[in-house]
Amino acid sequence: MNKEEALRKYEEWRKKINAYNAVMNLAYFDKETVAPRDAADKRNEVLNYMSGEIYDIETDPELIKAVECLKNEDLGELLNREIYFVSKSLDDVTKFTKEETMEYQKACLDAWETWYKGKKDNDYSVFAPSLKKLIELQKYRCSKRNPDKKAYDVLLDDFEESMSVDKYEPFFKLIKEEIIPLIKIVNTKRDEVDNSFLHKYYPADIQRKFAKDLLHYLHFEGWGYMGETEHPFTDGIFRDDVRITTRYDEHNIASTIFSIIHETGHAYYEHQIDPKYDGSPVCMYISSGMHESQSRFLENYIGRSKAFWVNLYPVLQSYFHENLGDVSLDDFIRGINASGSSLIRTEADELTYPVHILIRYEIEKGIFDGSISTDNLNVVWNEMYKKYLDIDVPGDDVGILQDVHWSNSSFGYFPTYALGSAIGAQLYKTMCEKMDVNKCLTEGNFMAVEEYLKENVQYDGAMHDYNYILKRATGEEFNPSYYIDYLKNKYKELYNIK
Amino acid sequence: MNKEEALRKYEEWRKKINAYNAVMNLAYFDKETVAPRDAADKRNEVLNYMSGEIYDIETDPELIKAVECLKNEDLGELLNREIYFVSKSLDDVTKFTKEETMEYQKACLDAWETWYKGKKDNDYSVFAPSLKKLIELQKYRCSKRNPDKKAYDVLLDDFEESMSVDKYEPFFKLIKEEIIPLIKIVNTKRDEVDNSFLHKYYPADIQRKFAKDLLHYLHFEGWGYMGETEHPFTDGIFRDDVRITTRYDEHNIASTIFSIIHETGHAYYEHQIDPKYDGSPVCMYISSGMHESQSRFLENYIGRSKAFWVNLYPVLQSYFHENLGDVSLDDFIRGINASGSSLIRTEADELTYPVHILIRYEIEKGIFDGSISTDNLNVVWNEMYKKYLDIDVPGDDVGILQDVHWSNSSFGYFPTYALGSAIGAQLYKTMCEKMDVNKCLTEGNFMAVEEYLKENVQYDGAMHDYNYILKRATGEEFNPSYYIDYLKNKYKELYNIK
Numbered sequence: 001m002n003k004e005e006a007l008r009k010y011e012e013w014r015k016k017i018n019a020y021n022a023v024m025n026l027a028y029f030d031k032e033t034v035a036p037r038d039a040a041d042k043r044n045e046v047l048n049y050m051s052g053e054i055y056d057i058e059t060d061p062e063l064i065k066a067v068e069c070l071k072n073e074d075l076g077e078l079l080n081r082e083i084y085f086v087s088k089s090l091d092d093v094t095k096f097t098k099e100e101t102m103e104y105q106k107a108c109l110d111a112w113e114t115w116y117k118g119k120k121d122n123d124y125s126v127f128a129p130s131l132k133k134l135i136e137l138q139k140y141r142c143s144k145r146n147p148d149k150k151a152y153d154v155l156l157d158d159f160e161e162s163m164s165v166d167k168y169e170p171f172f173k174l175i176k177e178e179i180i181p182l183i184k185i186v187n188t189k190r191d192e193v194d195n196s197f198l199h200k201y202y203p204a205d206i207q208r209k210f211a212k213d214l215l216h217y218l219h220f221e222g223w224g225y226m227g228e229t230e231h232p233f234t235d236g237i238f239r240d241d242v243r244i245t246t247r248y249d250e251h252n253i254a255s256t257i258f259s260i261i262h263e264t265g266h267a268y269y270e271h272q273i274d275p276k277y278d279g280s281p282v283c284m285y286i287s288s289g290m291h292e293s294q295s296r297f298l299e300n301y302i303g304r305s306k307a308f309w310v311n312l313y314p315v316l317q318s319y320f321h322e323n324l325g326d327v328s329l330d331d332f333i334r335g336i337n338a339s340g341s342s343l344i345r346t347e348a349d350e351l352t353y354p355v356h357i358l359i360r361y362e363i364e365k366g367i368f369d370g371s372i373s374t375d376n377l378n379v380v381w382n383e384m385y386k387k388y389l390d391i392d393v394p395g396d397d398v399g400i401l402q403d404v405h406w407s408n409s410s411f412g413y414f415p416t417y418a419l420g421s422a423i424g425a426q427l428y429k430t431m432c433e434k435m436d437v438n439k440c441l442t443e444g445n446f447m448a449v450e451e452y453l454k455e456n457v458q459y460d461g462a463m464h465d466y467n468y469i470l471k472r473a474t475g476e477e478f479n480p481s482y483y484i485d486y487l488k489n490k491y492k493e494l495y496n497i498k
Numbered sequence: 499m500n501k502e503e504a505l506r507k508y509e510e511w512r513k514k515i516n517a518y519n520a521v522m523n524l525a526y527f528d529k530e531t532v533a534p535r536d537a538a539d540k541r542n543e544v545l546n547y548m549s550g551e552i553y554d555i556e557t558d559p560e561l562i563k564a565v566e567c568l569k570n571e572d573l574g575e576l577l578n579r580e581i582y583f584v585s586k587s588l589d590d591v592t593k594f595t596k597e598e599t600m601e602y603q604k605a606c607l608d609a610w611e612t613w614y615k616g617k618k619d620n621d622y623s624v625f626a627p628s629l630k631k632l633i634e635l636q637k638y639r640c641s642k643r644n645p646d647k648k649a650y651d652v653l654l655d656d657f658e659e660s661m662s663v664d665k666y667e668p669f670f671k672l673i674k675e676e677i678i679p680l681i682k683i684v685n686t687k688r689d690e691v692d693n694s695f696l697h698k699y700y701p702a703d704i705q706r707k708f709a710k711d712l713l714h715y716l717h718f719e720g721w722g723y724m725g726e727t728e729h730p731f732t733d734g735i736f737r738d739d740v741r742i743t744t745r746y747d748e749h750n751i752a753s754t755i756f757s758i759i760h761e762t763g764h765a766y767y768e769h770q771i772d773p774k775y776d777g778s779p780v781c782m783y784i785s786s787g788m789h790e791s792q793s794r795f796l797e798n799y800i801g802r803s804k805a806f807w808v809n810l811y812p813v814l815q816s817y818f819h820e821n822l823g824d825v826s827l828d829d830f831i832r833g834i835n836a837s838g839s840s841l842i843r844t845e846a847d848e849l850t851y852p853v854h855i856l857i858r859y860e861i862e863k864g865i866f867d868g869s870i871s872t873d874n875l876n877v878v879w880n881e882m883y884k885k886y887l888d889i890d891v892p893g894d895d896v897g898i899l900q901d902v903h904w905s906n907s908s909f910g911y912f913p914t915y916a917l918g919s920a921i922g923a924q925l926y927k928t929m930c931e932k933m934d935v936n937k938c939l940t941e942g943n944f945m946a947v948e949e950y951l952k953e954n955v956q957y958d959g960a961m962h963d964y965n966y967i968l969k970r971a972t973g974e975e976f977n978p979s980y981y982i983d984y985l986k987n988k989y990k991e992l993y994n995i996k
Contacts, residue, residue, distance in 0.1 A: 015547065016547070018544070019543075019544045019547040019548055019551075020548075022525075022540075022541075022544045023521050023522065023524075023525045023544065023548055024521065026521075026524060026525045026528050027520075027521045027524045027525070029528070030524050030527070030528060034723045034725070035723065035739060036720055036721055036722055036723050036738065036739050037720060038720045038721045038738035038739065039721070039735070039736040039737075039738035039739035042520075042736045042737075042738065042739070042776075043520075043735075043736070043739065045517075046516070046517045046520045046521065049513065049514070049517040050517055050518075050521055053517075205703055205707075209703075222534055222535060222536045223534055223536045223537070224534055225532045225533065225534050227532070237537065237541075238537040238540045238541065239537075239540075240534065240536035240537035240540065241533060241534045241536065241537035241540070241541065278540075
C-alpha cells in the first residue's frame with residue numbers, strides 16, 4: 001500500500017467509524033433517557049451486535065496496513081496527530097478478539113441493568129455480581145494491554161494520559177491533610193450559614209421552566225438538547241449536537257441548578273472545538289481531567305459567584321416566590337456556598353467534594369491491588385464515609401449505588417473530577433488576572449467566560465496534550481496549591497474560622 | 499449453497515438487518531423529536547451513510563443466493579412467509595444501485611429539512627423544489643420497479659397490497675356523493691353543537707400532566723414512550739418499545755387528546771403481535787390501511803364514545819376546572835363529536851376527515867399522471883379545500899405543508915387513512931355484535947377492547963394477508979357501506995337532519 005492509497009483508505013474509514021459512532025451514541029443516549037424498560041433485553045442484544053460491527057471496523061486489516069504505512073510518513077501536524085490516536089487505539093483494540101470485546105460490552109450492558117435495578121431497590125447485592133465480573137474482565141484487559149503496569153495505572157492513564165497512582169498520591173495527600181480537618185471544623189459550624197430555603201418544596205414542573213431560562217442564560221441553545229436521567233451526564237454527538245441531562249429533585253433546587261451548569265460546562269468543551277477539526281479524531285477533548293475542569297469551572301468558580309446570579313436570581317425568585325421571595329441575593333449566595341458533609345457526590349459542596357472523590361479513588365485502588373473485595377463493598381463505602389466525612393449512609397441507593405460509573409466499567413474516571421476541580425482553580429486564577437470576570441457577568445456578558453475558555457483551552461481539541469495546554473493557559477504546570485488555597489480561604493471566611 | 503447453509507445465512511442476515519434497522523429507527527426518532535437543528539447537515543450525512551450500509555446488507559450476494567435456494571423449499575408456514583417477504587423486498591432493492599439508493603435517501607432527508615423550514619416560515623416555495631425532485635425520483639423508481647404499471651398504482655400497492663386507482667375510485671366516489679353533500683348541510687348548522695369550550699386556553703404544561711393520565715388509562719406504559727413533535731407519529735422499535743409522539747395546541751385540547759388516542763391505537767398493533775414472531779419479518783403490520791384501521795378505531799369508534807369518557811372525564815375536568823367545570827359529560831361528548839369544515843387533517847372531525855384524504859388522493863393521482871404540476875401546488879390545494887369543504891386556506895403552514903408525508907416520499911399513503919377509517923367501521927360493527935363494548939368501557943375495562951383487536955386482527959402480524967384477516971374478523975370482504983352509514987346516521991342525528 002502506498003501513501004496515497006493509505007490516505008484514501010484512512011479517510012474512508014474515518015467517515016465510516018464516525019457514522020457508526022454517531023448512531024451508537026444516539027442509541028445510548030436514547031437508552032439512558034427515554035427507552036422503555038420492557039425492551040431492555042432486545043435493545044441490549046442490538047447494542048451488543050453493533051459493538052461487534054464496530055469491532056470489525058476498528059480492526060479492519062486494510063486500516064491496519066494503512067496506519068502502518070502512514071505512521072512513518074510526515075503528513076503535517078494534524079494528520080500526524082490523527083494517525084497517532086488511531087494507532088494508539090489499534091494497539092488496544094487488536095489485543096482482544098471480537099468475542100472477548102463483545103463479551104466485555106455485554107458485561108457492561110448487563111451491569112447497567114443490575115445497577116439501575118439495585119439502585120431502585122436500594123440493594124447493593126443486586127449489582128455486586130455484575131461489578132465483580134466487570135472488575136475481573138478489566139483486570140484481564142489491563143494485563144493484556146500493558147502487562148508491565150499495574151492494572152489501576154493502566155486505567156488512570158486511559159482517562160488522563162500519563163497519570164498513575166504515584167502521581168495522584170501527593171494530590172490526594174493534600175486533600176487528606178489540608179481539607180479533611182477543615183471539613184470537620186465546618187461540620188461543627190453548619191448553623192452559621194442557612195441554606196434551608198434550598199430544600200423547601202420545588203415542584204419539578206416549575207423547575208423545568210426555570211431550567212429553560214437557565215439554559216437560555218447559558219446560551220445552550222440550537223446546538224444542544226437536555227434530557228432527563230437518574231444520573232446527569234454529557235454526550236457529544238457532533239460539535240453542534242451536544243446532549244446533556246439533568247434530574248429534578250423536588251426538595252433540592254441547588255441539585256438541579258448546579259448539575260445543569262456543570263453539564264453545560266462539559267457541553268461547551270465539546271461545542272467550542274475548532275470546526276476545522278470536524279470529523280477528525282482531534283475533534284475531541286484532550287483528557288477527562290481537562291473536561292472536568294471545564295464543567296467544575298462553570299459550576300463552581302462561575303456558577304456559585306454573586307456576579308453570575310445578579311441578573312439570574314430575580315428570574316429564579318419569580319418562579320419560586322414563596323420559597324425565595326424573602327431571601328436576599330446575598331443570603332442566596334451564602335446558601336449555595338454552604339458546606340457540610342452530605343451523601344451525594346454530585347450535590348456536594350465545593351469543600352467536601354474532593355473527599356467524595358478520595359473515597360472512590362481509595363476503593364478503586366484497593367479493588368485493583370486486591371486489598372479490597374467487592375463482596376461487602378457497600379460496608380467499606382459506608383465506613384469510609386463515616387471516617388472521612390463523619391456521616392452515616394442510610395442505604396445503598398444513596399451510598400455505593402449513587403454513581404453510574406462503575407456500571408459501565410469506568411474505573412479510574414473518578415480521580416479526574418478532583419483533578420479537574422484543581423485545574424479549574426488554576427485556570428480561574430489566571431483568568432481573573434487577565435479579565436474582570438465579575439464585571440462581565442454583572443453586565444450580562446456570560447459569553448465572555450466561555451469565549452475565554454474557548455480561546456485558552458477548548459478550541460484546539462486534542463491537538464496538543466494536556467500539559468501543553470495547561471501551561472499555555474496558565475504559564476505553569478499543574479499546581480494543586482491554587483485549589484487548596486482557594487478552598488481554605490473561601491470556607492475559612494464563610495465560616496469565620498481563624 | 500444447500501438448504502442448511504442457506505438457512506444459516508438467512509438467520510445471520512436477519513439478526514444483522516434487525517440490529518441496523520433498530521439503531522436507524524432510534525436515530526430517526528431522535529431526529530424528529532429532540533435533535534438540535536444546528537447539526538442537521540452532519541446528522542443527515544451520517545443517516546445517509548448508514549442507508550448505504552443498509553443497502554449493502556440488503557443486497558448481500560450471499561443472501562440473494564440463500565433466498566434463491568430457499569424460495570423453492572417447503573420450510574413450513576412461517577419460514578415460507580418470511581422468505582416471501584425477503585424475496586419481494588430483494589426484487590425491489592436490487593433494481594437500484596447503491597448510488598441511486600443513497601441519492602434517493604438523501605433527497606428524502608433534504609426534503610424533510612425544507613418541509614420543516616417551509617412550514618415554519620409559512621412558505622410553500624421553500625419546499626417546492628425538494629418536492630419536485632422527490633416526485634421525479636419516485637416516478638423513475640416506479641418505472642424501474644414495475645414498468646407495466648402506472649406509477650401511482652405501484653405506490654398505492656406499497657402501502658396496501660393489491661390496491662390501485664381503479665379500486666380506490668368507487669370508495670372515494672361514495673365519499674364525494676354521500677358525504678360531501680352532508681358536510682355542506684352540517685356546515686350551515688354548526689351553531690347547533692357547541693364545542694367552543696375545547697378551544698379555551700389549555701396550558702401545555704397541564705396538558706402534559708393529563709396526557710400522562712390518559713396514557714395510563716390506555717395502559718400505554720412500560721412498553722412505549724411518548725415524545726413531542728410537530729407532526730404526531732408512531733414508530734415501533736421493538737414489540738416492547740413502541741414510540742408515539744404528540745403535540746400540544748394550547749387552544750385545542752381535542753387535538754392533543756385524539757392524536758394521543760390515535761397513535762396509541764397504532765402502538766397497540768405493533769405491540770400485540772404474537773411474541774413468537776419476534777425478530778421475524780412477520781412481526782409487522784400487514785398493511786397501512788389495517789394499521790390506520792386500528793388507530794382510527796381507537797380514536798373515533800372508542801375514543802369519542804360516552805362510555806370511554808365516563809371514568810376519564812372527571813380526571814380531565816380536575817385539570818381544567820375553569821374550562822370544563824360547567825360542561826356536563828353529555829355536552830362534552832357532543833362537543834368532541836361536533837362537525838364542521840376545518841383546515842387540519844389530523845384535527846378534523848370524523849365526517850369531514852375522509853374529504854381531507856380525498857383531496858390528497860386527487861392531488862397525488864394528478865401529480866403522478868402528469869395532470870397536476872408541483873409548481874403552484876399550494877394554489878391547487880387551496881382551491882380543492884374551497885370546492886370540497888367550503889373553506890379558505892389562510893397560509894401554506896396550515897395548508898399544503900401541514901402533513902409530513904410528502905417530505906419523506908410517502909406518496910400513496912394518505913388513501914389508507916380513509917380506507918382504515920372504513921375498515922374500522924366494519925370491525926366496530928362486528929365487535930358490537932360480539933361484545934358489549936360500552937359496558938366494558940363503563941366498567942373501566944378498557945383492555946377488553948384491545949384484547950378483542952389483538953385476537954381478531956393484531957396477533958398474527960403479517961402472517962396472513964389483509965383480505966384474509968378482515969374476512970376472518972368480520973365475515974366479509976371490505977365493504978365501505980358500514981362506514982358511510984355510520985357517518986350519515988351519526989351526523990344526521992347529531993345535527994337533526996332528516
